[in-house]
Amino acid sequence: MRAVIVEDLALLREGIVALLREHDVDVVAQAEDAEGLLRIVAGHKPDLAVVDVRLPPTFTDEGLRAAIEARRRQPGLNILILSQYVEPIYTAELLESGEGGVGYLLKERVGEVRSFMDAVQRVAAGGTALDREVVSELVRQRAGEGAEGNGDALSTLTPREREVLELMAEGRTNAAIARHMVVTPGAVEKHVTNIFGKLDLPATNDDHRRVLAVLTFLRAG
Amino acid sequence: MDAETATSSISFAPPPEPAGPPPAVPPEANALPLHVALSALAGLVASIVWAVTGGGYYWPAWVWLGVGIPVAIHGIVRYGFSRPGSARHGFILHGMVTGLVSSILVIVWGFTTDGVDDFWPLWPLLVLGVALAVHMLVIYADRLPGSRREAQLAERVGELTRTRRGALDVQAAELRRIERDLHDGAQARLVALSLLLGRTEERLSSHPEEAELVRQARAEASAAIGELRDLARGIAPPVLADRGLAAAVEALGRRAATPVTVDAQELHERPLPVVETAAYFVVSEALTNVAKHAPGTSAHVRLAEQDGRLMIEISDDGPGGADPDGNGLTGLRHRVEALDGTLTVTSVEGSGTTVHAELPCGR
Numbered sequence: 001m002r003a004v005i006v007e008d009l010a011l012l013r014e015g016i017v018a019l020l021r022e023h024d025v026d027v028v029a030q031a032e033d034a035e036g037l038l039r040i041v042a043g044h045k046p047d048l049a050v051v052d053v054r055l056p057p058t059f060t061d062e063g064l065r066a067a068i069e070a071r072r073r074q075p076g077l078n079i080l081i082l083s084q085y086v087e088p089i090y091t092a093e094l095l096e097s098g099e100g101g102v103g104y105l106l107k108e109r110v111g112e113v114r115s116f117m118d119a120v121q122r123v124a125a126g127g128t129a130l131d132r133e134v135v136s137e138l139v140r141q142r143a144g145e146g147a148e149g150n151g152d153a154l155s156t157l158t159p160r161e162r163e164v165l166e167l168m169a170e171g172r173t174n175a176a177i178a179r180h181m182v183v184t185p186g187a188v189e190k191h192v193t194n195i196f197g198k199l200d201l202p203a204t205n206d207d208h209r210r211v212l213a214v215l216t217f218l219r220a221g
Numbered sequence: 222m223d224a225e226t227a228t229s230s231i232s233f234a235p236p237p238e239p240a241g242p243p244p245a246v247p248p249e250a251n252a253l254p255l256h257v258a259l260s261a262l263a264g265l266v267a268s269i270v271w272a273v274t275g276g277g278y279y280w281p282a283w284v285w286l287g288v289g290i291p292v293a294i295h296g297i298v299r300y301g302f303s304r305p306g307s308a309r310h311g312f313i314l315h316g317m318v319t320g321l322v323s324s325i326l327v328i329v330w331g332f333t334t335d336g337v338d339d340f341w342p343l344w345p346l347l348v349l350g351v352a353l354a355v356h357m358l359v360i361y362a363d364r365l366p367g368s369r370r371e372a373q374l375a376e377r378v379g380e381l382t383r384t385r386r387g388a389l390d391v392q393a394a395e396l397r398r399i400e401r402d403l404h405d406g407a408q409a410r411l412v413a414l415s416l417l418l419g420r421t422e423e424r425l426s427s428h429p430e431e432a433e434l435v436r437q438a439r440a441e442a443s444a445a446i447g448e449l450r451d452l453a454r455g456i457a458p459p460v461l462a463d464r465g466l467a468a469a470v471e472a473l474g475r476r477a478a479t480p481v482t483v484d485a486q487e488l489h490e491r492p493l494p495v496v497e498t499a500a501y502f503v504v505s506e507a508l509t510n511v512a513k514h515a516p517g518t519s520a521h522v523r524l525a526e527q528d529g530r531l532m533i534e535i536s537d538d539g540p541g542g543a544d545p546d547g548n549g550l551t552g553l554r555h556r557v558e559a560l561d562g563t564l565t566v567t568s569v570e571g572s573g574t575t576v577h578a579e580l581p582c583g584r
Contacts, residue, residue, distance in 0.1 A: 011410070012409055012412060019419075019420060054459075059401055061464070084404045084453075084459070087460045087463075088472065089468060107408075107412045110416045111416050113419040113423050141475050
């Protein structure tokens with residue numbers, strides 16, 4: 001896998017590069033601002049761009065904007081956004097920015113090496129990796145809207161099923177969910193079938209489409 | 222006649238003195254009531270004698286005048302010594318003296334002249350009146366519209382408004398800088414630390430006890446990062462700086478415990494950052510109050526700009542009856558008023574609560 005890193009703080013950039021290289025990711029270029037991102041993506045055609053959301057000169061959200069622009073120029077580019085905070089509107093913008101893997105994680109998740117590397121692999125393969133903070137916010141919002149009246153399907157889920165739903169929305173595979181919850185993959189499959197039945201979602205074996213179905217459900221509120 | 226009638230006879234009554242420290246008059250000087258009583262007695266005795274002796278020409282008038290003038294002078298002098306020598310005080314004394322002299326002139330004219338053909342006191346009265354009017358103009362000129370003092374005050378108000386706005390702008394910029402420093406300084410270092418700990422933990426897979434210690438250290442670092450994030454968000458939420466008020470309020474609505482609808486269609490240009498931040502926290506506090514006092518109800522937020530003013534309205538369909546002077550709202554009101562804005566809370570029992578704030582956009 002060939003990746004580029006865009007992060008303005010050298011300390012962090014070097015740390016992430018070292019981590020990725022330890023896990024056999026080929027870091028082909030690094031940059032520290034939005035312009036640099038567009039330049040190295042154009043020059044190296046990487047599989048994955050790992051981008052800090054806040055970059056010079058204005059330190060607002062130009063990392064996100066630049067990543068979306070880079071994907072417009074190189075369709076199918078997989079993007080993993082790292083941020084000091086999560087905002088659902090940015091999730092929506094990323095998910096709607098076209099084809100390709102999308103990741104949106106809090107920066108500190110880099111310390112959870114195993115699940116971070118899972119997320120990197122998933123996004124590089126065209127999948128999804130959403131931070132659990134984003135997902136829990138989506139679930140809370142959806143549940144809040146359901147409470148207003150029309151008997152939301154979310155409330156029919158058992159706590160266990162709800163946990164599985166959140167892990168699915170983060171983009172995890174059945175195997176990863178089983179590992180996380182310390183249950184057998186078979187048990188996870190059973191939960192997934194129940195969830196799709198209760199929420200009336202189209203069944204699919206494709207991990208990526210499954211994530212999209214769950215996210216569409218959560219954001220539909 | 223006493224000082225009271227003397228002053229009122231030219232239709233000029235000194236305004237009541239503001240309540241202040243009692244005049245510093247020694248007790249022996251407080252003889253005015255006695256003086257008045259004795260003078261009145263003298264006048265009455267003269268009148269009785271006049272009546273007993275068969276009436277006719279009312280000569281006791283001269284007695285009244287003779288005793289009244291000293292009483293009036295007594296009163297004026299007493300007033301003159303009793304108050305601090307301000308310009309206004311001097312003017313009132315002038316008015317009293319003018320009143321006394323005018324009264325004497327008019328009374329003497331009344332006693333000595335039949336008919337109204339020859340009103341000889343006219344000219345002295347005019348002179349006295351003009352002198353008094355000039356005195357008044359000199360003292361109160363600065364209160365006339367368009368006067369220099371008025372202009373100075375207007376300039377001062379403008380200057381204070383500018384400097385206060387400037388100070389608030391500086392404060393808002395400073396807060397955003399602190400917020401950014403938190404993100405890019407301490408928080409970034411903690412992330413780097415967390416990353417190092419994570420890599421260490423991975424290499425300690427054959428030493429589970431040590432790995433567990435490192436994992437705990439990483440958990441602490443994560444908790445610190447989370448706390449810094451909450452702190453930074455409390456200062457100025459990043460989405461507000463990034464995407465403006467409407468997006469930040471929508472994010473607030475999504476995070477709120479109650480369903481919130483947001484209407485920001487009439488908000489086009491971004492107000493000054495300091496105004497945006499104040500507006501954001503008005504909405505934030507109001508939605509927190511809705512969740513706290515009217516759980517289960519829905520709230521509606523409307524943001525609009527009209528004539529350079531930002532209108533913010535948060536209404537709910539809860540039970541109403543909120544205390545408009547509650548703690549959170551009072552703090553917000555101060556924040557809004559510091560920007561020359563207003564904040565009102567309407568909360569009638571049974572018909573929901575509406576918080577309405579208006580702020581000058583300041584662009």
